[in-house]
Amino acid sequence: MEKSISAKERLLKSKSSKSWLDGELRGKILVTLSAIIMISATIAITIFLGTKGLQSFLKNGVSPIEFLTSKEWNPTNKENPMYGALSFIFGSFAVTFLSALVAAxxxxxxxxxxxxxxxxxxxxxxxPVIELLVGIPSVVYGFIGLTILVPFIREKFGGLGFSLLAGTIVLSIMILPTVTTIATDAMSSIPKNLREGSYALGATRWQTIRKVLIPAALPTLLTAIVLGMARAFGEALAVQMVIGNVRNLPNSILDPAGTLTTIITLNMGHTTYGSVENNTLWSMGLILLVMSFAFILFIRYLSARRKF
Structure with missing residues (x-):
């Protein structure tokens, strides 16, 4: 009787162990497959965009130096087409850095x-306010900026109202939840003994915040700002509705401007696939991808400097 019971127990244990191993194997296969899909998608997008973005230089003969340094954009001119993207590159960087200066x-x-x-x-x-801002679609931000912000700038400061300032304000509100959320997590994760040690030495609350907590959380706070800038650099619709979408370099913050994303969304549907103008728009998309990689690398560098 005892032998039969022990044999039964061994059989049950072997079945449960086998079932656990099967579940472990299935879970491992699932997460590995998910990782492979993500990596493959990233590599595929990079290869596709890199191939399309380089065709304007390798196939159509557009000068990379002229493309990056010239501010003359007139691809429809049959006699002397010009493909200078400097104005749009400058607009993208300007609105990104200005919005970060406001949101940070x-x-x-x-x-x-x-x-x-x-x-x-x-x-x-x-x-709740931050969660509400996150949930608002970008088109709503753009519509509010178009109907309220642009007329306000036009009445108070002059000009058309469509300007770099309008794009900066809209983008700063859009990236504010990203910066605030990550910064809150960074401040919350600081060990309590840093605060207690500062207070024990006689420091005030503001001295503790300014001289102890902010320096300790600085790499993560910078990460929050960079993530917000990456979000702003790739935004298209909301910026397109308020910035003016012109081909010229702005002389002031009240002048209209254009960005890489706005010129792509405005012109891509009006070009022939494989044409020179179409390929130059893909080249602008390649610049956006390269900048995204640059932001990610900078974030990884900041993450390596975290102190806690």
């Missing part, structure tokens, strides 16, 4: 308020 202090300030000034009720107020 606001987002980091909000994070400090939620974690250090009013941690008990600060998140109850700001967290």
């Amino acid at each position: 202090p606001l987002g980091i300030g909000g994070a400090i308020f939620m974690t250090e000034i009013a941690p008990s009720w600060g998140r109850k107020i700001l967290q």
